[in-house]
Amino acid sequence: MSSNKNALIRYKTLDKCLKNKYRKYTLEDLIDECSEALFEFEGKESYVSKRTIQLDLQNMRSEKFGYEAPIEVYERKYYRYSDPDYSIHNISVNESDLKAMNNAIQILKQFKDFSMFKEMNGVIQKLEDSIHATNQKSIIHLDKNEQLKGLEHIDILYESIVNKKVLKILYKSFTARESSVYTVHPQLLKEFNNRWFLICLYKQKMYNLALDRMENIKADESLSYIDKDLDGDEYFKDIVGVTVAESMLPxxxxxxxxxxxxxxxxxxxxxxxxxxxxxxxxxxxxxxxxxxxxxxxxxxxxxxxxxxxxxxxxxxxxxxxxxxxxxxxxxxxxxxxxxxxxxx
The missing domain is CATH 3.30.70 (Alpha-Beta Plaits)
Structure with missing residues (x-):
């Protein structure tokens, strides 16, 4: 689990403890609660150090993340919020924040009809409702083409990468006379020059297949998925475009x-x-x-x-x-x- 996600889980756990009016929490208690919360999420023992929790409490008190939490120590050993109604989830948002969020929503709305982002429609609407977003026209226009052939494949390819599934893809390149079936282990999706490509493992080598040349896709449950654990930034660092030759030096x-x-x-x-x-x-x-x-x-x-x-x-x-x-x-x-x- 990433360190950022670990920190979010600890902050959420600390917030729950500090606003609890019916129990007294020592520093050791807070350490135990955070360790238990991480265990529930990770499924393995994860002890949190005293130093980590002390830094978390310090960060929550500061302006670093916008919390400025009123954390106090009472009876020289117990921790709580001095304001019983405070929670890090009740942080007020100023007018400048609202404008920034509204601008971000206008950008997100440009993707609402894009196949991959259809499930975001409800989220975007909730954001608009919660911050009273205006219906202003977007002044940032992103280059996109929802009519590109092959976009209908993005959902199944994306889910297959996330769920680590082997795929059988009926594919016809521009130079081929007939379509062929490729049994591949999908690794990454890559957009370049307004075209989408699947980076995949095929016969022990990495290939990029254009989505607009795919005719049919179905999962092959009989094969075990091979995860190459590709990092896109690292994989594409020496090229322009999508074609990587593993044996070629830059x-x-x-x-x-x-x-x-x-x-x-x-x-x-x-x-x-x-x-x-x-x-x-x-x-x-x-x-x-x-x-x-x-x-x-x-x-x-x-x-x-x-x-x-x-x-x-x-x-x-x-x-x-x-x-x-x-x-x-x-x-x-x-x-x-x-x-x-x-x-x-």
Whole structure:
């Protein structure tokens, strides 16, 4: 169990004890109560130290979490709230807090029709009712597309990851002639460039399957789930996009962006490893350290003639070939079938 969740359980337990008017609690009693509460949640012995409870009481008294609890020691050994009506669950919310919560609700409401968040509708409504939220229009608009193909699969995939279930997925890639059944151990869901992917274990290797290519999904109860315990931040740290090659080491990619477009790359780095090597009046030389994959190539190509790859040589040559073929396509319009395009 995470330390944050442990702390919340202790605070809740301490609050219950301190507002109890019919029993006297010593510090040792509070330690025992918190240890017992954690045991109920974790199902195993979990002794809480004296120092931990003393720090918890100190935090509850302070402004650190907004509690400012009126905890007092009486008869030199017993703990209670000096205000018998106080509880950490009865904390008042000021106007500034209400505005912040209302803004957060407006953002959450943008997801209310999204399949994965349908069950949040009731929660959002309760929040609106409890803080008297206004019906103001949201001034923060998130990029989303509820009509994306494959979104209907998110619920079952999400639940399968949470409940650790093996899945049989009928899948047809863009290059395949026929659909195939993949028996996979789902690990993570990943969104990139407005498309969703399932990161899964298939035949002892990690794969990413696009949700929009999935035709049918069902659980396979006959197989034991293999949990790779993936951390998304760690798993994707060396890439742009979703394609991770387990055997590939990240490479230094050096590229030049002209002066008109360099500010866009500075303020929105292509990867967290991005560094500036050199700047001139003509532009900026950048470096990132990533695996070279399809998504990186597409990203670099998207800058068109404003970006030039310098290293590694293999990527540079591949980019040159892409632009050469693109130029050829524009020069040789005969490759388009007659009538495919019309002058506008």
């Amino acid at each position: 490479r230094n990619v050096v590229f030049f962006v002209d002066s008109a477009n360099a500010p866009y790359v500075k303020t929105k780095p292509l990867h967290k490893s991005q560094e500036i090597i050199n700047e001139t009046k003509d532009g900026t030389l950048f470096k990132i350290c990533v695996q070279i994959n399809f998504e990186l190539e597409r990203l670099l190509l998207g800058f068109g003639d404003t970006l030039i790859v310098h290293k590694p040589q293999k990527l540079k040559l591949r980019m040159e070939e892409k632009f050469r073929m693109g130029h050829k396509n524009y020069q040789d319009l005969s490759i388009l079938k007659e009538g495919a395009i019309q002058d506008q």
